[in-house]
Each structure stands twice: as C-alpha cells, then as structure tokens.
Amino acid sequence: MANFNLKINGKTHEIEVDPTTPMLWVLRDHIKLVGTKFGCGIAQCGACTVHLGENAVRSCQLPISAVGEQDITTIEGLSENGDHPVQKAWLEIDVPQCGYCQAGQIMTASAFLKKNPNPSDEEIEGAMNGNICRCGTYTRIKKAVKMAANINQNT
C-alpha cells in the first residue's frame, strides 16, 4: 500500500492503494467515477480511455504509480454539462446503441482532435481504430468526429 495524490478532473484525491493498481480500478472502485469502463483489461478495446495530460491512454494498463504529477481527465470531467464539441456531435449524430464503449470513444476522439483539429477520413479511422464498438456504430462515430472538428473550427 502507498499514498497517492491524484489530480482528476481538476480535483485532488488522496488515495491509499497498492501501487500496481491500474487507474481504471482506482477511478471505478475507489473514486466511484464509473464513466470509465472496464472492457478487456489488456488495452485492446479502448473502453477505459482517459486523458493523461493531453494524451488518450488506456487506464486499465496505467498503474497509479505511473501517474505522477500529471492531470487525469475522465468522461465526467470532459465538460461541465455534456457540451464539449465531441459530446455535442455525438448527440447530434445520435451515435450510441448500447452505449457502453462510447465514453472511451469520446475520450479518444477528443484527445485526437486537440492534436489534429482538421483530420482526413483516413486519419480519423487510424485514430479511432483502437476502440471497439461491438454494436457497430463506426460509421456514426466517424461522422461525429468530423462534425466535432467542424464545431471546433467554427467556435
């Protein structure tokens, strides 16, 4: 067991936990931020994606001891009222079916658009390829990422 001070969604959390604990379980079991989802546990599906600093990372493979001083943003912290351009585009396109993977999709998309604000279709596909959607909403996800890019550029 060890003590950690984490900055998550702008708030500080003091956690005492086994240092090998992945951030996925710190967020869910300890802090009760459950928007970050457990899908595979081996960084293959993307359901657990969060932002570490400005990078999208798989929280199931990120031990708490590796976080250090970096800020963590989860789906709950992406915007106050669900009005981040990516969230707005997701609602406008009405992307979700079951919805389970969508928080991870949105976290991957929002980090990607920050680095590449005007992506091509191929770049979107490449960036989103690590996130599985079992319901098969890929064509809508792609449309929503493009729409979010447009919203970003027009605001």
Add this chain to the structure above:
Amino acid sequence: MSVVKTKIGRRSFIKNTSLAGGGLVLGFSFLNSCKPDQASNMVADELPKEWFEINAYLKIGENGKVTIMSPNPEGGQNVKTSMPMIVADELDVDWEHVIVEQASLDTDSFNFQFLGGSQAIRRGWEGLRMAGASARHMLMAAAAEKWQVPASEITTETGILKHGSSDRSMGYGEIASAAAKIPVPEEVELKEINDFKIIGTSKKNVDGLNIVTGKPLFSIDTYEEGMLTAMIVHPPAFGLKFKSVDDAAIKSMPGIRDVFPIKVLEDDYERQHFDTCTFLEVVVIVGDTTWQIMNAKKAIKIEWEPFETYTEERQPYSGPKQILTIPAGLENSEEHKAMMAAMTSKKAKEVRKDGNPERAFRNATKIVERIYTAPFLAHNCMEPMNFFANVTADKAELKGPLQKPELTEHAISERLGMPIENIDIQMTRLGGGYGRRSYAHWLIEAAIISQKVKAPIKLVYSREDDMTGGIYRAAYQVKYRAALDADHNITAFHVNAGGIPESPLYADRFPAGAVANYLAESWEINSNITIGSFRAPRSNFMASAEQSFLDEVAEATGKDPIDFRLELLEQAKNNPVGERNDYDAERYAGVLKLVKEKSNWDENFEGLSRGVSAYFCHNSYAAQVLDMKWENDKPVIKKVTCAIDCGIVINPDAAINLCEGGIVDGIGNALYGEQTFKEGVPQKSNFDSYRMIRMTEAPKEIDIHFVKSDIDPTGLGEPSFPPTFAAVANAMYKATGERYYHQPFLNNPSNNS
C-alpha cells in the same frame, strides 16, 4: 379508425392470449403503480409537483408533463425511446413533454418484458398503443364531465383537450387528477396510421446525454453501501469440472474476504429454455476491490477433473421436453470439422420433402453442389457479464442486465428457495446483449454468493471469464445441391444442414416453395461446448450459406443474381410448392427490387466488386448490395446499400442506426469471427486473439432504405445481420475470383483447399 377492446375487467391481467374472434388483449393492469423516478431527462424546475397515475405505463403531472414507462430491457436497440414514442403518439402529447423511465420486472403490469427475437416492438405494439389511447380516452371523459358536454364532442391536440362549439380548452395536466379516477374504457379507438405524429419521426435516444457524459447507467457501475465485489473462476476447459480448491495462498491476500465453490444449479432442477449453464460448479472469490480479486485469481490453486457423460433434461421454449446428452471428453476444432464433414455421407433426418427430388437429381443436366461451414462465435458484449445481488432471509434485490428477466425469475426462485414475489429484478441498460444475456446463470451465481456472504455483492466476470465460458453461437455446416435442366431451370433443391450441437436448418424458408422437388435434412453432433442464441440464431448461418450458394447457381444459369432470385420468388408467389412456406414472396421480392434500384445495380461501376444477398427472418425482409475493392491483399468495403421491410418504422434514425450496426456486425463476424478449441480449451480469451471488426474495416458508407409500409411493425434487431455474410462472400468472389465457403472468410486455410 380501428376500435379495439382494451381488456375484460379493470384489474384483470391476461398474458399472451389471443381472444377468440381476433380481438386484442390489453396485457397489463391499469391499477399498478409506476415506480419512482429512476432517470429523468428533464431539468428539475420543469418537473410537476404531483403525478397522477393513469395506468401502469403512464402518469401525468399537473403541469402537463408525462412520464412513460419503457417496459422492456434496453440493449442498444433504442426500445427505451421507441416504445414510449408509441404510447405518446396515441396519448397525443408533445414528445418534448415526455420523461421516460425504465420499468423494472413487473409481470402483473407489463406484458412480455423481453429482449430477443426482434420482438420488443412487434409484441409490444398493441399494448403500447392501447395504453396511450385509453389514457387519452379517460382524459376526454374527465373533460366531458367537467364541461358537461358529450365526450364525443371533445378532441385533443398535442396535450390539449378542446371543445370546439363552446371554444373551451385545457391542458392534460389540469384534468389528470380527475382522469385517473375514470373507469378504463371497455373499448378504445386507435389512431389511423396516417394520423401518427410521433411514430415515423426521428427522436433522439432518451439516454443520449447520460451516455456521452458517463453517467452510471449500467449495473457494472453499481456501488452500494457495504457492497463487496465477487469474481468467479470456472474450469479452463470444456469437459472438466471442479474437484478441489486450495485457498491458502490467497486467503491472506489484501482485501480478500472469502473463497468458496458454489453449485449454480441443483442436480434435480428442471431446466427451462434459457437455463443454460456451462459450468455447474465454479469457485468464487469475494473481496473489497476488483484489482485485489484479480490478483487473487492469478494465485489461487484449483484442481479440475474430467466429467463423465451425463444427460440434462430441459423444457424448451416450445414443444416437448428435451433430453440432451453432454458427452465427456476434451474437444478439438479440427476434430469438429472432420466430424461435420463425415456427416454429409450419413443418413440425416428428413424434415421436408416436396415432389421427387431423387428423380429430379438423376435427370439433371447439371448439378451444383457446395458445402459451407462456420465456427463457434462468442458474443463479446462490451460490458462484461455482471449482476448486483442483495439477498437477505426473506428478500432478493437483484439488479443488472438481462434479456429475459421474466424467464429467469423461475430459476432464481427455485435456487434460492424463495417465492417469486420476494424477488425484485431491476433491469439496467445492457452493455450489449446479442442473445448472450438471455442466459442469466451469472444472476443466479450473484444471488447465491450474496446469500452465502450475507452482504450485497456485485459479481463481475473478467473478459476472459466471459469469452471462455461458453454459450456460443454453434458451429454449423450445410451442403446444398441444386439440379438444373437443359434450360437452366432449377428442377430440384437439396439442403442437408447440421451442427455442433444444434442444427441450423429452417426447412420452410426460401427457396422451399419455389422449387418443385425439394428435400431438407437435418443432423446434430453432441458436444459439451454450450451454445445459446446469437443475433438471428441459425439464420445468421443459413442466410450466409444459402445466399452464397444461390449466387453460384445464378452464375451457373448465366442469370443476373438479383433477376435469378426474383424469378424464383415469382414462382413461389404464383405457384407455391407446399403449404408451410414461412415467407411472403412478394415482400421478399420487394426488398430485392428496392435494393436493386437504390444501389443502381444495373450500372457498371469500374473497379467495384458488388455482392448481393437477401434474407427473411424475424418477420422482416432485408436485401443488401455490398460494394468492395480489393486493396493491399484485403477487402475494403466502400458501401453497403440495404433495403428492409419491417412494417411500420417507429423511429427512423434509430432504426437506421440499428441496421447499420447489424451490417457492421455481419461484416466483422464474416471476415474475422471464430472461437476455436484445443483439448477443450477455448483458444481465444480476449480481444488480442479474438478479432473484432474495427473502424478501418467498417464500410465507408451505409445506405439504409425502408419499404414504406402500413403493416404493423415486425422485427428489426436481427434482420439486417444475416444477409450481410453472403453479400461479403459474393463481393469477395467478384474481387478475387475465389468462392469463400468457410467462415471466417479471411486467413482461413479451409478456403484455399
């Protein structure tokens, strides 16, 4: 106008019954109360001060807001939006004034709280309409009393009651309290289809904002006071059972509370259709946090042993009791293939025979004969199997995702020794179902664990526990033969279908009915690998094989593959052979004609390989044209055009979304999907080895068209899925010149032999 009988008495509840003479039955009780708010998509200051319950489906606030219960589990089909839309349309209210809540399992109030077989809307349609229409009628009756005018002079307009000649009007909310006391009408008038205002318009997913902001919608997100987490360890191979556990190494690990084996079903329990349970005994680890238990799982020492062949009795969904033989042994996929291949030369069970197929084959000018196979598939729902349970001496509170809650109640009641009325099942949004969550053995496991540790617990499966835990789509094989005469007419058709451990045969489907001489045969090979419903069960394979085969037969006759199918359907329409054909040839042809038009089939697209396919299942018809390019040794799917006839479409954009999903799912499973076995051990346990379709492999464009229809809604969750497999195979043939007979189509050595 159609007038329908609502029901017999105010309190009576009639389940799944048809009245003599074709009358409609209102399958719910009007007096049962709504559950308190579970989720609200309305801001607090818009909420009413008081709700008045009109019936189990809806309550109206004094400010005119309406709460509508969505009776069925939501698993991504968007029924939580579309079912209340039906109620709201008949009630005649503004959709913006509607709050939707998920009902819990309440068989006294609701009918058929079931997710599966593309049945939610189809079976819910009448009851949902009557719930809205009868509430509207009660509001009109209350207004008539208040204004002292005949009810027949009262009209409604989007939440407003009006009396034209005296120029009076009031909102539903103003009279809701009086309407709640009006007797339920014996008969109720339903809207004309042309008068629908909400049905047929696209409404956004009512849970959209909750999903994109990460709200706790799923039962895996449950964290209750005093709750412990539990995980299971099941045998590593089919054919093995629990022998003993050595928990010494893990008992002292941090956060571990308890370790014990449980028996999921008692030996004398008589199973119902959905009581499939792969591993009858599993080891449970209970602890404080998931990570602690995951570490303990790695360290625990368990001995497993082979089991002997045994039989299992089961009462299926319909028909007589079955006795299944579960053979001993550690099975291998290679042996499975050889066993299935050997079946083509053995005598199979004759299921349907028209005319004299033997003679027709003897007299044929040409015979086309092909064999198709498909492997076991895992469902791989993104939300791992899980359930919350809090079982005390006299009560079981259960919460989680399952597709057939009504049918699971029985098993849980028997296993806990607790009457059904003491069991409360709350339905949470399913993080995917596809059939997998029809088999709720994990619900029973969760309840047993909670009962044993005397605490609320959440049982969570790891991805590996789920993927290696059985209840797969079965492995199948079909051999088709078609006899052609000198004029390229099909004179006989033979289908010989079987699988491990079930047969996929639908003997009465197309092209049965279109060919004078027809033979359908079936066989099965027992296995200890468990299977369950998988999106469009059996159809998902039969469509693939049949529509690939017909493509090849069309080519042998030199005909265009769509024209070829249409000719056969024309024969089935005009001169149907046999009386049991389960499809409507005209509607079947209708989707083929629509997809032909919408895909510009007759135009020549340079460099594009196009595959067509069509299928009927779950009461609906779907046809697809898939456009492919072969780039860098792999298929790139440019576009899929799809025509669907599912009767009236409730929520078009959501319906399109669902069909897009079915097509992507079909492409993924056709190209990559398979679970294989070596010495009983599933060879794929997570997404590093089990190939799922990803965004780069999805079609660049999907174009869905619905046949305009006045027919009551039929199924939609499944019908877009089965035809996709053959559309892929037929396009791959155009692209490569090779036919693909064995799934998965890519990187499968069987396709090179």
